[in-house]
Amino acid sequence: MAEFTMPSLGADMDEGTLQEWLVQPGDQVHKGDPVAVVETAKSTIEVECFETGTMGKLLVEPGTTVPVGTALALIEPTAEGPRKREKPRKPEKAEKAEKAERKRPVRPAPRRATPPARTEPARVSVASAAHERGHIEAGPLLRHLAERSGIELETLQGTGPGGRVTRTDVEQAAAAAEDAVPPSRLWVSPLARRLAAELDVDLAAVTGTGKDGAVRADDVRKAAAGPAAAAPPSRPSRPSRPVSAPVRPSEDRAAAMRQAIAGLMTRANRDIPHYYLSTTVDMAAAMDWLHEHNRHSPVSERLLPAALLLKAAAVAARQVPEVNGFWADDHFTAGDGVHLGVAVSLHGGGLVAPALRNADTLDISHLMTALKDLVARARTGRLRGSEVSGSTITVTILGDQGVETVFGVIYPPQVALVGFGRVVDRPCAVDGLLGVRPVVTATLSADHRATDGAVGARYLTAVDRLLQKPEEL
Structure with a gap:
């Protein structure tokens, strides 16, 4: 029996709360299957199984908070199929008798009248029933x-x-x-789902007031209070006792997230000797290529400048592997691929940095699709455990917030963080002539224990060089 333990879903995670089991004892599970839902200080995450086998005893009940590394369940690994057993050798006399029986001529059996076919009652499968x-x-x-x-x-x-x-x-x-054409689907926030289960509210009957009709926690509370609570009284009456609302976990959740981020960033600033570099990248070629690509593409396949920036950051990390990996046990370990952590701000405050795995190998269109999916699931609490751990380098892009330059704090145990600001038009001299061109400020926060400024400069130079030939990304 192997133990399925509470995983570490980030350097800032010390414990997690098991919210839900997605399997039961006796279920067959495969490596990579989501088997449990775990809530951390930052988000709710689907945790995958680490091997193929049969689910054994569940050791932790839903709603229990346990430290990282605690055994949650037992898994019986899939055993090899039974070996083919050799048939026992028959005695010599039995073999001779069997050979003689095979040599004896076979007489045809007398023909018998075919009995009338019996009508059997139709069988109904369990599935049909x-x-x-x-x-x-x-x-x-x-x-x-x-x-x-x-x-x-x-x-x-x-x-x-x-x-x-x-x-x-x-x-x-x-x-x-x-x-097929996707039907309209009801989007419900994770907190709203939890409250609906606690208050026994049918989500299908709840009218959402969020963006695009999304159902929020307040909508569930109003539905639980009943229609009478929303309708004004026809005659004056003494104020009724307010409906007792459940404990609001959003404030506690936000405070816990800020505390987790504060602890991690304090440790990062204390333990990691940062150095910072920046450069201004001419984006004229990249923006021209982007506009031409989008002009001939349907709306669903159009790209944002972030896709080019992320792809350039990933490919540059492959070309300068000294910034792509981890510092642990007083030495640097290179990553097994370029798994690009993308900083995503959450609607309720705080941020997470899920990973785009092997981002350097994705073509630009697939990277854009993966980015949209990752951001959407990060903000709805549908990330997987493999997506919140294992990033080898992190990128933060704050251009959509109007910021032109961002110097980030390294996310341990990584050794580098890349920042991109807003693409802005600036006067600059090109080939001796003064003109206005789109530019972006690229920054690098790096760990001086793993690299020096010369390595960091090579990385930013690689990013610049790649963005001058966007058709090759």
Whole structure:
């Protein structure tokens, strides 16, 4: 039996709260499957399984807060299939008798009248009966995957034994749904979902007041209070006792997040000897290429300047590997790839830095799609454990906030952080002529234990060089 433990989902995480199990004992799990939902000081994260096997005993109940490294469950790894057993050798006399029996001529059996065919009652599979009852037997993991993909299990025809719905059925249905015109879906914040479960409120009956009709926590509280609470009284009456609202965790959550960020950044400033570099990058070629690309692309495939900046930062990190990795145990360890951490500000305050894995190998369009998906899931609390840990270098872009220059604090145990500001028009001299060109300020915060200024300068020079040939990114 292997132990499934509370993972470390960042250098600032000391403990986590198990919110929900997505599997049950006896369920088959595969490496990379989400098996639990864990809440940290920053966000709610889906934690993946680290190996393939059968889920054993669940050791921690939902709602329990435990330190990092605590055993949450037991997993029985998938064993090798049983070896083919050799047939026992028969006695010599039995073998001779069997050979003689095979040599004996076979006489045809007398023909018999064919009995009339019996009509057997039609067999109804369990799956069919379940479909008729509107119920499908499926484990929590499958239900979670179906819910995340917007698939109703009752509409699927299972291909597993006995008509059971399998993971493949759900994934194929989700892929087919992406090709079709997507229906309007109700977006609900994680806090609103939690309150709806506590107050027994049907989310389908809640009218959202957030952006694009999103359901917020206040909408759930109003629905729990009932329509009478919203309607003015027809006659004067003494004020009724207010409906007791549940404990509001948003303030506590925000305070815990700020405390976690403060602790990590204090340690980073104390332990990491930072040095800072900056350069001004001419973005004329990059912006011309971007405008031409977007002019011939549908709206859904148009790119933002951030995509070019991120791709240049990732490729430059591959070319200057000294800034791409970790400082631990008094030495530098290079990353196993360029896993670009992207700083994302959250709607309720605070930030997270999920990773775009192998960002240097993604083409620019796929990187843009991955960035949109990552930001959306970060702000709705749907990140996975593998996305909040393992970043080898972090990039922060604050151009959309109007900032022109940003010097960040390194996220330990990384050794570098890249900052980009807003693309602005500035007068500058090119080939002896004065003109106005779009430029962006690129900065580097680096760990002096791992590199010196010369290495940092090579990195920023590589970023500049790559942005002058955007068609090659």
